[in-house]
Amino acid sequence: MDYPYHSRKTTLLSLANELLLLLRDNLEPDDLLAHACYYLLHPRTRACYAAYDNDPRFWTSLLFESGLAASCCEADPSGVVWRRMAIECAEHAWECKHSACGIQRLEENRARLQRARELRDPELWDGCSPLDTTDADKVAIRIQQNPLFEWIDFNSAFPPVHLPDRMRSILIGACAFLRETLDDNSGWLPTDLIGLHPVACRSFATFPPINILAIREDLLNRGKDLIVTNIHGATVLDALTALSTILEVEMDADDIDALVDFEIWPEYEYNDWESDSEPGPFPWGWPLKHAAWTARRVGNLFQLAQWTGFNFDIVTDEVIAFVDFKSKPLPESAWSHTVEYTYPKTEFAAANALDGFQDL
Structure with a gap:
């Protein structure tokens, strides 16, 4: 039928x-x-x-x-x-079509996790759970940051003291996800709110993932560690939340003076404005005293210099994440306005402007 x-x-x-x-x-x-x-x-x-x-x-x-x-x-x-x-x-x-989020982020996360497993010592890390960094025997495992930190910028309510209003960007009170093109009209790289990107926020901060992330930066937090504890593995959002707690910290002369000892700040204290030297973390290789005048809070530092994430090292059997910066491209329109304030026209004005930093 x-x-x-x-x-x-x-x-x-x-x-x-x-x-x-x-x-x-x-x-x-x-x-x-x-x-x-x-x-x-x-x-x-x-x-x-x-x-x-x-x-x-x-x-x-x-x-x-x-x-x-x-x-x-x-x-x-x-x-x-x-x-x-x-x-x-x-x-x-x-x-999501962002270059550092979406399916691309999942694929890169998986690849980096697999790479970490291939390099692991099975006796030190099982590869299926976060690495316990409190165990001194395990800190020998190579730890690398998630590369998407280089796409993230603190772009909150801490505008540089002397930049015009239109260059202060959007007051988002949190973190921004950088776009790829420089927009001179807005004064900064176009951004998204990173909170709108759950894949980026929940990505592991490191590979292999670790359960305790200790963030140390002598300049930013007076030598104290910002401790992130997450039994499921410290995430990008965990690290950002910890760093956001120190954005309002005022930087004084001692803080700026400490920069001289950092390898990432080579001989810029006495460089001329037109120096041909390799740029430091501040735009155009500013002398430290002028950078100090413009970046009065930690939030300003994160805006004027480009935060690139963390470098990891072992300190007394602990895995420590050190904050890292590089020079941040700013639009050409920032040049004349910033020069006017960081290079006052008279010696008297200069002395007043740099009060507290003249001994650097």
């Missing part, structure tokens, strides 16, 4: 529940995007993941394999919350 064609047609959603579960189990166990796609496909496929609502290990593992974790402020033992994070990250990855 012949049957109409439509009665013989079988669709995915007409399969028995057991077959839908079998399809789920045949997806790559570390493929976040594949599982998120299957989860969102239909209420019946979504039901295949109900068993994990009370067990966060499935979703935390998917996130980990993509170089992601919950930040300190959003960690929760509930499996439902972890599932929500995983789905949110997958949906954002499909939509």
